[in-house]
Amino acid sequence: MRTITTFSVRGLLACTPFFFVCGNLPAFTDGIFDPLDEGDWTTTSDWDAGIPILESDATISNGEVAKFRDVGSYRELRVGNAVGVHRGGGGLKIQAGELSGDSAKGGVNNSPATVIVHGGTWANSVALMVGGPLGTGNLLVSGGRVTHPAAVMGSSCVGDLGSATVSSGT
Amino acid sequence: MVIVNEGSGTLNVGTGGAGGTLNAAVVDGGGGTAVVNFNHTGTTTFAP
Numbered sequence: 001m002r003t004i005t006t007f008s009v010r011g012l013l014a015c016t017p018f019f020f021v022c023g024n025l026p027a028f029t030d031g032i033f034d035p036l037d038e039g040d041w042t043t044t045s046d047w048d049a050g051i052p053i054l055e056s057d058a059t060i061s062n063g064e065v066a067k068f069r070d071v072g073s074y075r076e077l078r079v080g081n082a083v084g085v086h087r088g089g090g091g092l093k094i095q096a097g098e099l100s101g102d103s104a105k106g107g108v109n110n111s112p113a114t115v116i117v118h119g120g121t122w123a124n125s126v127a128l129m130v131g132g133p134l135g136t137g138n139l140l141v142s143g144g145r146v147t148h149p150a151a152v153m154g155s156s157c158v159g160d161l162g163s164a165t166v167s168s169g170t
Numbered sequence: 171m172v173i174v175n176e177g178s179g180t181l182n183v184g185t186g187g188a189g190g191t192l193n194a195a196v197v198d199g200g201g202g203t204a205v206v207n208f209n210h211t212g213t214t215t216f217a218p
Contacts, residue, residue: 153179160177
């Protein structure tokens with residue numbers, strides 16, 4: 001295995017559209033994934049306020065995994081979050097279909113997140129953040145397609161950890 | 171574009187078998203620590 005390590009290549013922050021804050025973020029209440037076990041994104045009863053739509057935020061932070069294989073949307077998705085009703089990690093497994101939204105954050109406020117893309121498409125039109133703010137995020141792409149104009153790994157704070165593995169797919 | 175900010179970021183291409191495709195105009199270490207691991211069989215192609 002060959003490893004290339006790069007340190008502080010250049011300060012690109014000034015020209016990125018991101019404004020991250022290191023600290024607790026305000027809670028939001030809409031679209032909280034809420035099953036007692038692994039659930040399905042498109043099952044209405046698995047969400048406290050119904051299936052998220054394009055105008056609503058979605059949070060998966062109850063320690064469970066949301067499986068996805070259909071068509072769905074959100075405004076902002078948080079996988080793992082330490083603020084709100086559920087305060088813990090979370091997972092998302094995209095197996096088929098298309099899940100799209102403005103932005104997604106994995107591993108917020110010290111809550112680990114894992115997103116697995118086996119198939120289908122996961123599209124974020126603004127940004128994808130893997131790891132943070134203040135957390136650890138993992139993105140595993142073993143099929144399908146993940147699209148975004150910019151992906152940030154390790155977010156904005158020292159200690160944030162982001163990892164992305166592409167073993168198939170795009 | 172893939173950016174690593176103040177934290178740490180690791181990008182793994184492949185897990186020992188065939189690798190996937192990373193379609194990004196820029197992979198930038200930003201202000202943090204960035205690691206790219208190539209761990210796949212076959213050839214590595216950097217296409218502009």
